[in-house]
Structures are given as structure tokens and as C-alpha cells.
Amino acid sequence: MMSHAHQACLNPHCGSTFDLGQILTGCPDCGSLLDIRYDWDQVAVPGSLKEFEARWSNRRQPLDFSGVWRFRELLPFAPAEKIVTIGEGQTILQQNDRLAQQLGMNPGRLFLQYEGLNPSGSFKDNGMTAASTHAHMVGAKMTACASTGNTSASLAIYAGVSGLFQCVVFVGSGKIAYGKLSQALDYGARTLQIRGDFDDALARVREICEQHPIYLCNSVNPFRLEGQKTIMLRVLEGLGWEVPDWIVVPGGNLGNCSAFGKAFAELKHLGLIDRVPRLAIINASGAHTLEQLVNEKGLAWNSGDPDKATVGDYYDLMDEHNERANTLASAIEINRPVNLEKALRAISVCDGVVRSVADQEIVDARAMIAAAGFGCEPASGATIAGVRRLREEGLIGSEDRVACVLTGHQLKDPDLTVAYHSTDESLRAKKLTPNGVTETPHANPPVQVDNDVDAILEALELQVASVS
Ligand code: F0G
Numbered sequence: 114m115m116s117h118a119h120q121a122c123l124n125p126h127c128g129s130t131f132d133l134g135q136i137l138t139g140c141p142d143c144g145s146l147l148d149i150r151y152d153w154d155q156v157a158v159p160g161s162l163k164e165f166e167a168r169w170s171n172r173r174q175p176l177d178f179s180g181v182w183r184f185r186e187l188l189p190f191a192p193a194e195k196i197v198t199i200g201e202g203q204t205i206l207q208q209n210d211r212l213a214q215q216l217g218m219n220p221g222r223l224f225l226q227y228e229g230l231n232p233s234g235s236f237k238d239n240g241m242t243a244a245s246t247h248a249h250m251v252g253a254k255m256t257a258c259a260s261t262g263n264t265s266a267s268l269a270i271y272a273g274v275s276g277l278f279q280c281v282v283f284v285g286s287g288k289i290a291y292g293k294l295s296q297a298l299d300y301g302a303r304t305l306q307i308r309g310d311f312d313d314a315l316a317r318v319r320e321i322c323e324q325h326p327i328y329l330c331n332s333v334n335p336f337r338l339e340g341q342k343t344i345m346l347r348v349l350e351g352l353g354w355e356v357p358d359w360i361v362v363p364g365g366n367l368g369n370c371s372a373f374g375k376a377f378a379e380l381k382h383l384g385l386i387d388r389v390p391r392l393a394i395i396n397a398s399g400a401h402t403l404e405q406l407v408n409e410k411g412l413a414w415n416s417g418d419p420d421k422a423t424v425g426d427y428y429d430l431m432d433e434h435n436e437r438a439n440t441l442a443s444a445i446e447i448n449r450p451v452n453l454e455k456a457l458r459a460i461s462v463c464d465g466v467v468r469s470v471a472d473q474e475i476v477d478a479r480a481m482i483a484a485a486g487f488g489c490e491p492a493s494g495a496t497i498a499g500v501r502r503l504r505e506e507g508l509i510g511s512e513d514r515v516a517c518v519l520t521g522h523q524l525k526d527p528d529l530t531v532a533y534h535s536t537d538e539s540l541r542a543k544k545l546t547p548n549g550v551t552e553t554p555h556a557n558p559p560v561q562v563d564n565d566v567d568a569i570l571e572a573l574e575l576q577v578a579s580v581s
Contacts, residue, residue, distance in 0.1 A: 117155035118190040120147045120335060123454060125417035133190055136251055138319065138333040146455055147335040148375070149190055153383060158186050162346070162354045162385050180204060181242050181343045187379065188243065188339040197245040199274045201238035202343060204230045206351025206516060211485040212497065216504055218511045223500070224357070226348050227487050229522030233296060235490075236344060236369065236520045237267035243340030244330045245271040248278055253328035257321070259283040259307075259314035260331075261365070261444045262293025263521055268330045269300035278328070283307050283314040290443055290490075290526040310437060312448045332368030333451050341372035342379075348516045349386070357390050358513040359503075363495040363520055364394040364403050364467070365445030367452035374459020390516075392463035393509075394456065395499035397492075399440035399548070400447055401469035402427070403456060414461035419454055441472045441529060441548045444492035444521060466508065472548040474498035476533055480555035483530075488523025534558050 120131040122140035129142045130150075137147055159165065168183040176182040176193060180202020185191075206224045213223035228236035241264075248256055256278050258264045265282035272280035282297050286306040297304050307314045315331060322329040332338060349356065362369050370392060377389040396404045406412040410423050428449060430436075438446045450456065459465060470478075478501065479494030496517035503509040523530060532544035536558045545553070562572045570576070 115190055115192065117152045119150055121150045123148055123417070123458075133247075134251060136253070136328060138322070138329050138331075146333065146452065149188075149335050149339050151189060156186060156189050158383055158385075162349060162380075165346075165350070175200070178203075179242065180347055181239055181340050184343050184346045187346065187376075188342060190336065190339060191246045191250060195246055195250045196242075197249050197271060197275050197277065198242050199232050199238070199271065201231050201242050202347065204228050204344075204347060206348050207487070209485055212481065215481060215485075216497070216500055218504070218509075218513075218515070222512060222514050224348070224351065224514070224516045225482070225487055225519050226344060226351070226516055227489070227519045228344065229487070229489055229493075229519060231267075233263070233267045233270045234522035234525055235263035235267065236341065236518065237263045238270070239344055240332065240337035240340040240368065240372075241267040241271050241330065244334050244337045245275060245277070247334075247336040248328045248330070249275075251328070253278050253326075255326065256280045256328045256330050257282065257318050258330040259311060259318040260289070260293075260297075261285070261311045261446060262289040262525065263444060264331065265289075265302060265304070266293050266296035266300070269297045269302035272302065273300040279303070280330075281305065281327070283318045285310040285314050288443060288446065290528065292525040292527060310448070311446060312438075315451065331451070332366055332371075338368055338372040338375065338455075341369055342376035344369070344518060345373050345376040348518075352514070352516075355514075356386050356388055357516045359391050359393055359509055359515040360463070361393045361395065361496045361499050361515060361517045363442070363445050363492045363518075364396050364456065365400070365447045365450065365492065367394070367403060367450040367456035369518065369520070370394045370459050370465075371452045371455030374455070374462045374465075378462045389463050392459060392465035393499055393503060394460070394465060394467045395495040396467065396469040397440035397442045397445050397475060397495060398469040398471045400438035400442075400445055402438075402448060402450055403453065404467045404469040406453070407457075407460065407467045412457065414454075414457040417458075419457050424453065439548070440475070441545070441550065442475050442491040442495060443526070444490060445495070466503070468499050468502050470495055470498040470502060473550050473552070474501070476529070476545070476550055476553075477555055479530075480533060480553075482519065483523060484555060484557075487519055488530075489519040490521035490523060490525040491529055493519040493521055
């Protein structure tokens with residue numbers, strides 16, 4: 114095992130550390146989350162981020178091709194021969210002036226980091242390559258996760274392609290989009306549909322992994338978040354290594370935002386960036402635990418001492434009222450985000466803000482993003498809905514440089530997309546209306562037409578050609 118890296122308890126009052134060979138998803142001493150920490154003075158980190166660019170010319174080597182591992186000096190926990198990569202992270206930052214204009218921003222200021230281009234179609238592959246690598250380091254033979262869909266698709270593809278371990282995925286029944294469920298099935302994961310929601314599935318899989326030799330791949334696994342840090346490295350790369358003003362990301366279980374905060378804290382510590390961007394975490398209003406705790410209850414990182422009673426009381430109230438998360442952005446339909454404390458730390462590092470947006474705003478923003486070039490899944494729509502909100506509040510200015518992370522591919526949830534564009538009232542009544550989506554201003558409905566050339570020409574508003 115690498116001697117310059119270890120696992121450490123997030124709670125500064127505990128501070129326990131553990132070596133990399135231990136399989137842990139929480140501190141055995143106090144129950145807090147774990148971090149991967151490095152003795153940076155023992156790691157050969159490049160003097161500037163630009164040095165990473167040289168890797169591209171060596172991309173026939175899998176580690177230099179991977180959008181995660183070509184930054185391996187910044188997540189140095191694995192010996193090269195143990196790294197499990199399937200070519201993840203070939204994603205780039207794209208400037209989008211059309212959307213910028215719709216949001217009242219100046220050209221060249223709005224960027225989309227489209228993580229839907231990963232092998233399993235979501236950002237999860239950035240983390241799963243790292244968790245799979247650690248699973249390989251410790252010789253795990255069976256892995257597991259709970260999922261709203263993308264984590265299971267990602268774990269299933271890593272297990273299937275690498276052949277190093279088997280996997281079992283736990284999903285809430287009826288709570289997963291078909292595009293994602295089909296992936297887990299296709300890639301050969303043993304798939305359990307738990308009668309419950311994501312939070313139930315996660316609680317069960319954690320219990321089972323604690324009692325049996327099964328390696329847990331949810332984002333409580335600290336190695337996963339090391340891989341997800343590289344999404345921010347690619348954002349910086351896309352900006353010529355300049356730091357943007359804002360990073361905007363949907364918040365579900367809060368792994369991504371936590372990883373981003375850690376990335377920026379480390380880059381700043383290493384002198385590789387001179388300032389950190391601000392972070393905007395966007396909840397769906399039907400799953401707004403973080404937003405409520407931070408904005409209504411004043412919960413904060415507080416130097417590692419967040420007020421646990423505030424969180425406990427909030428969860429007790431949720432249980433008392435039998436309040437369960439409910440949003441069309443099923444990927445982020447989560448009641449009790451497991452990375453809450455790490456997200457609070459990220460907010461503190463990045464002077465972050467949290468907002469929640471309604472499903473109507475999410476599905477409209479998703480359609481706008483798709484029409485401007487990138488099909489993404491509903492959760493990703495929260496980013497642009499969030500930017501719109503922060504523009505209205507005046508927090509994001511027209512000249513600010515903003516990078517939005519589109520977390521998953523459009524084809525993950527085609528049912529919702531088709532319902533949005535459809536004129537079929539029964540479809541809309543089933544998929545959209547129950548979640549308060551009553552208008553579809555960006556709809557592009559298909560046109561029904563008879564199997565007849567004249568009828569088709571008429572539908573296309575073309576003249577029927579006269580036969581001479
Ligand atoms: N966007 C997509 C497409 C997701 O699949 C998820 C999480 C998120 C955003 C939220 O990210 O948890 O880091 O805040 N999906 C998980 C899953 C929960 O099981 O696939 P987060």
C-alpha cells in the first residue's frame with residue numbers, strides 16, 4: 114500500500130486514521146465519514162496544472178487516456194498495476210452562448226461540463242473507476258451499491274468489463290428510470306428491487322455490507338470521491354487552467370459537491386490555483402434537505418463541528434410527517450443525503466450557496482439545455498434552473514464565468530422527455546401533472562400524419578407537386 118496516503122476521519126475531534134488496506138465506509142471510532150488524505154510533500158505533484166497536458170500525446174496508454182487517471186498525481190492512492198479503467202472521463206467543457214443569451218449572460222461566460230459522455234452515461238464513472246481500483250487493491254470479490262439508477266449502471270459496467278468482481282445493486286422499486294435499470298440488467302448485475310425508496314435501499318445495503326464480505330460502492334466510499342475530483346480538473350483544463358467564478362451542480366447524495374470542494378481545497382493548498390470558485394448546489398424542491406438545513410436552519414460546517422441536533426431534529430420531523438422525497442429528477446430523489454457533512458465543508462471552502470428549484474423549472478431547463486445542444490437527464494436540468502434563479506437574485510452576474518455540471522445523459526430517462534414533448538394528454542397527466550408540471554413551453558411535439566405523400570407534404574407545409 115502507498116505510504117503517503119491514508120484514510121482519515123472527517124471529524125476533527127476524532128481524527129482517527131486508517132491505512133488504505135482497510136475496507137471502511139465510516140469511522141469505526143466515531144461513525145463520521147472518511148476522507149482520503151495525502152502527505153503531499155512525499156508526492157511528486159507537477160509544478161503547474163498545465164504539465165498534465167503532455168499526457169494527451171501518450172493516450173495509447175490507458176492511464177494517460179483516462180480523464181481520471183491522467184491526473185493520477187492528484188489522487189495518488191493506487192499503484193498503477195491495480196488501476197481499473199475503462200476509458201472514463203473523456204468529457205470536455207463546452208461554451209454555450211445560446212443558453213448564456215437565454216439567461217441574460219454575455220457570450221463566452223457560460224460553460225457546460227457534459228458528463229453524459231462517460232461509458233455508462235453519467236458522471237458516476239469518474240468515481241467508480243476509483244472505487245473499483247480500491248476494490249481491486251483489497252481483493253474484493255463481491256461489490257454492491259444502492260442506487261437511483263446511475264450508480265448501479267456504473268458499478269455494473271465496471272464489474273462486467275473488468276471481470277474482477279461481481280456486483281449486486283439495490284434499487285427502490287418503481288423509483289428508477291428505465292434507461293438506467295436496463296443498463297444494470299444488460300451489464301449483468303444481480304439486481305434487487307427493494308420495496309422502498311433510495312434511502313431504504315441504501316440503509317439495507319450498508320447493513321449488509323457491514324456484516325458480510327461485500328465491498329460497498331456508494332459515495333460513502335471515500336475512494337469514489339477521489340475520482341470525482343477530476344471533473345473539476347477537466348473544467349479547469351477547459352478554461353486554460355483559469356478558475357471560473359461559479360461551479361453549479363445538482364445535489365442529491367452530495368458526493369459530487371463534496372468531491373469538488375475537496376479538489377479545490379487541495380489545489381489551493383498545493384499552490385496549483387490561486388483562488389477557489391464559488392459553488393452553487395441545486396436541490397429539487399421535492400428533495401430539498403440540504404437547502405432547508407442550510408438556508409432555513411442555519412446549518413454550517415462550523416470548523417468541523419456542524420450542529421448534529423439540528424440535523425437530527427429535521428430528520429425526526431420528516432419521519433413524523435412521513436415526508437418522503439418526491440421529484441421528477443429521480444436521480445436526486447433523496448431524503449437523507451449521506452455526504453451532508455462533507456457538503457457543508459465544501460460550502461465553507463467555496464463560499465457556496467444552496468438553492469432548490471421546482472420540477473417545472475427543472476424540466477423546462479432540461480429541455481432548454483437539450484435544444485441548445487446537449488441532451489441531459491432531469492437532474493442536470495437543475496443546474497440551468499439554478500443559474501436562472503441566481504441570475505434573478507443578482508448573485509451571478511452577466512460577466513461571471515459559470516461552469517455547470519451536466520451529470521447524466523438524456524437517454525437515461527426518455528419517458529420524461531417524450532411526455533414533455535408529447536401532445537398526448539394521458540401521458541402528460543401520468544408523468545408530469547402529479548409533480549406540478551402544467552406547462553411545457555419548450556415542447557417540440559411529434560406530428561401524426563397519414564401514410565400518404567400528399568398528407569406528409571401538407572404537414573410539412575410544402576406545395577403538392579403538380580404532375581406534368
Ligand atoms: N445527477 C445524476 C444524473 C445522478 O445520478 C445523481 C446521483 C446526482 C446528480 C446527484 O449526485 O449524489 O453526488 O449529489 N445519483 C445517485 C445514484 C444517487 O444512485 O445513481 P450526488
